[in-house]
Amino acid sequence: MRCLPNNVNVMKSALIALCVVVCASGAAAQERSIPASAGQGWRVECANDGKTLDCRAEAQVVQRENNQLIAALTVRVPAETKKPVMMVQVPLGISVNAPVSVAVEGASESLVIQTCTQAGCYAGGPVTDAMIAALRSKTQVRIVFQNLDKQAVTVTLPLAGFPAAYDKLK
DSSP, X not given: OOOXXXXXXXXXXXXXXXXXXXXXXXXXHHHSOOOEEOTTOOEEEEEEOSSOEEEEEEEEEEETTTOOEEEEEEEEOOTTTOSXXXXXXXXXXXXXXXXXXXXXXXXXXXXXXXXXXXXXXXXXXXXXXXXXXXXXXXXXEEEEEEBTTSOEEEEEEEXXXXXXXXXXXX
Protein backbone atom coordinates (compact mmCIF):
# COMPACT_ATOMS: atom_id res chain seq x y z
CA MET A 1 0.00 0.00 0.00
CA ARG A 2 1.37 3.36 -1.00
CA CYS A 3 1.11 6.45 1.20
CA LEU A 4 -0.03 9.66 -0.39
CA PRO A 5 1.86 12.91 0.17
CA ASN A 6 0.56 14.88 3.16
CA ASN A 7 -1.10 17.64 1.11
CA VAL A 8 -3.06 15.05 -0.90
CA ASN A 9 -4.28 13.45 2.35
CA VAL A 10 -5.37 16.88 3.61
CA MET A 11 -7.19 17.58 0.33
CA LYS A 12 -8.85 14.16 0.43
CA SER A 13 -10.03 14.81 4.02
CA ALA A 14 -11.36 18.23 3.03
CA LEU A 15 -13.34 16.73 0.15
CA ILE A 16 -14.84 14.08 2.40
CA ALA A 17 -15.82 16.76 4.94
CA LEU A 18 -17.39 18.85 2.16
CA CYS A 19 -19.41 15.86 0.98
CA VAL A 20 -20.68 15.27 4.51
CA VAL A 21 -21.76 18.93 4.84
CA VAL A 22 -23.48 18.97 1.43
CA CYS A 23 -25.28 15.68 2.09
CA ALA A 24 -26.39 16.81 5.55
CA SER A 25 -27.71 20.12 4.22
CA GLY A 26 -29.58 18.28 1.44
CA ALA A 27 -31.25 16.01 3.99
CA ALA A 28 -32.22 19.00 6.12
CA ALA A 29 -33.72 20.72 3.07
CA GLN A 30 -35.86 17.66 2.31
CA GLU A 31 -37.24 17.60 5.84
CA ARG A 32 -38.57 21.14 5.78
CA SER A 33 -41.36 22.36 3.57
CA ILE A 34 -40.52 24.79 0.81
CA PRO A 35 -42.74 27.89 0.66
CA ALA A 36 -44.18 27.96 -2.85
CA SER A 37 -46.56 30.11 -4.83
CA ALA A 38 -48.46 29.50 -8.03
CA GLY A 39 -46.60 32.18 -9.99
CA GLN A 40 -48.81 34.39 -12.15
CA GLY A 41 -51.62 31.85 -12.59
CA TRP A 42 -52.59 30.52 -16.02
CA ARG A 43 -51.37 32.45 -19.03
CA VAL A 44 -51.39 31.91 -22.79
CA GLU A 45 -48.18 32.25 -24.80
CA CYS A 46 -48.08 32.07 -28.60
CA ALA A 47 -45.40 31.70 -31.25
CA ASN A 48 -45.93 32.53 -34.92
CA ASP A 49 -43.80 30.95 -37.64
CA GLY A 50 -45.49 32.99 -40.38
CA LYS A 51 -47.84 30.15 -41.31
CA THR A 52 -49.52 29.05 -38.09
CA LEU A 53 -50.03 30.43 -34.63
CA ASP A 54 -48.89 27.93 -31.95
CA CYS A 55 -50.34 28.78 -28.53
CA ARG A 56 -50.10 27.07 -25.15
CA ALA A 57 -51.69 27.54 -21.73
CA GLU A 58 -49.13 27.41 -18.94
CA ALA A 59 -48.95 27.73 -15.17
CA GLN A 60 -45.97 27.44 -12.84
CA VAL A 61 -45.29 26.80 -9.17
CA VAL A 62 -42.19 28.61 -7.91
CA GLN A 63 -40.30 28.75 -4.62
CA ARG A 64 -41.16 32.02 -2.87
CA GLU A 65 -37.68 32.70 -1.53
CA ASN A 66 -35.79 32.68 -4.83
CA ASN A 67 -38.42 32.33 -7.58
CA GLN A 68 -36.96 28.92 -8.54
CA LEU A 69 -39.27 26.77 -10.64
CA ILE A 70 -40.68 23.75 -8.79
CA ALA A 71 -43.10 22.57 -11.49
CA ALA A 72 -44.82 23.84 -14.62
CA LEU A 73 -47.79 22.46 -16.51
CA THR A 74 -48.34 23.29 -20.18
CA VAL A 75 -51.29 22.32 -22.38
CA ARG A 76 -51.34 22.98 -26.11
CA VAL A 77 -53.34 21.88 -29.15
CA PRO A 78 -50.97 21.29 -32.09
CA ALA A 79 -52.36 22.43 -35.47
CA GLU A 80 -51.32 19.13 -37.07
CA THR A 81 -53.41 16.87 -34.81
CA LYS A 82 -55.91 19.29 -33.22
CA LYS A 83 -55.73 17.05 -30.13
CA PRO A 84 -54.48 18.44 -26.80
CA VAL A 85 -51.10 17.43 -25.39
CA MET A 86 -49.62 18.10 -21.96
CA MET A 87 -46.03 18.80 -20.89
CA VAL A 88 -44.86 18.88 -17.27
CA GLN A 89 -41.56 20.42 -16.21
CA VAL A 90 -40.06 19.34 -12.88
CA PRO A 91 -36.67 20.15 -11.31
CA LEU A 92 -33.44 18.25 -11.78
CA GLY A 93 -32.49 15.76 -9.06
CA ILE A 94 -35.53 13.53 -9.39
CA SER A 95 -35.92 9.85 -10.20
CA VAL A 96 -36.18 9.79 -13.99
CA ASN A 97 -37.23 6.12 -13.96
CA ALA A 98 -40.52 6.88 -12.22
CA PRO A 99 -43.42 8.44 -14.15
CA VAL A 100 -44.79 11.89 -13.39
CA SER A 101 -48.44 11.78 -12.37
CA VAL A 102 -50.89 14.58 -13.16
CA ALA A 103 -54.08 14.08 -11.16
CA VAL A 104 -57.33 15.98 -10.87
CA GLU A 105 -60.35 14.64 -9.04
CA GLY A 106 -61.90 12.25 -11.56
CA ALA A 107 -58.94 11.95 -13.95
CA SER A 108 -55.22 11.23 -13.94
CA GLU A 109 -52.42 10.87 -16.46
CA SER A 110 -49.11 9.07 -16.00
CA LEU A 111 -46.35 10.68 -18.07
CA VAL A 112 -42.90 9.28 -18.84
CA ILE A 113 -39.94 11.63 -18.44
CA GLN A 114 -38.69 12.27 -21.96
CA THR A 115 -35.62 14.44 -21.42
CA CYS A 116 -33.74 16.61 -18.95
CA THR A 117 -31.91 19.86 -19.65
CA GLN A 118 -30.28 22.46 -17.42
CA ALA A 119 -33.76 23.92 -16.88
CA GLY A 120 -35.26 20.68 -15.55
CA CYS A 121 -36.86 17.40 -16.63
CA TYR A 122 -39.81 17.13 -19.01
CA ALA A 123 -42.63 14.58 -19.25
CA GLY A 124 -45.45 14.78 -21.74
CA GLY A 125 -48.08 13.08 -23.80
CA PRO A 126 -51.61 13.26 -25.17
CA VAL A 127 -54.42 14.46 -22.93
CA THR A 128 -57.74 12.64 -22.70
CA ASP A 129 -61.09 14.41 -22.97
CA ALA A 130 -61.78 13.34 -19.36
CA MET A 131 -58.61 15.10 -18.19
CA ILE A 132 -59.47 18.32 -20.08
CA ALA A 133 -62.99 18.22 -18.58
CA ALA A 134 -61.55 17.74 -15.09
CA LEU A 135 -58.98 20.54 -15.56
CA ARG A 136 -61.82 22.86 -16.67
CA SER A 137 -64.19 22.01 -13.81
CA LYS A 138 -62.03 21.38 -10.71
CA THR A 139 -60.07 23.75 -8.50
CA GLN A 140 -56.60 22.19 -8.39
CA VAL A 141 -54.30 19.69 -10.09
CA ARG A 142 -51.63 17.60 -8.35
CA ILE A 143 -48.30 16.88 -10.01
CA VAL A 144 -46.50 13.98 -8.34
CA PHE A 145 -42.93 12.86 -9.03
CA GLN A 146 -40.29 10.98 -7.05
CA ASN A 147 -37.07 12.35 -5.57
CA LEU A 148 -33.86 10.35 -5.72
CA ASP A 149 -34.81 8.60 -2.45
CA LYS A 150 -37.96 7.28 -4.20
CA GLN A 151 -40.17 9.50 -2.01
CA ALA A 152 -43.22 11.08 -3.64
CA VAL A 153 -43.11 14.85 -4.08
CA THR A 154 -46.54 16.42 -4.60
CA VAL A 155 -46.98 19.89 -6.08
CA THR A 156 -50.46 21.42 -6.11
CA LEU A 157 -51.36 23.90 -8.83
CA PRO A 158 -54.57 25.99 -8.79
CA LEU A 159 -56.80 25.65 -11.84
CA ALA A 160 -58.45 29.08 -11.56
CA GLY A 161 -58.01 30.64 -14.98
CA PHE A 162 -57.41 27.38 -16.86
CA PRO A 163 -60.81 27.28 -18.64
CA ALA A 164 -60.35 30.79 -20.08
CA ALA A 165 -56.73 30.04 -21.06
CA TYR A 166 -57.69 26.75 -22.73
CA ASP A 167 -60.55 28.42 -24.64
CA LYS A 168 -58.00 30.81 -26.18
CA LEU A 169 -56.06 27.85 -27.60
CA LYS A 170 -58.85 26.84 -29.99
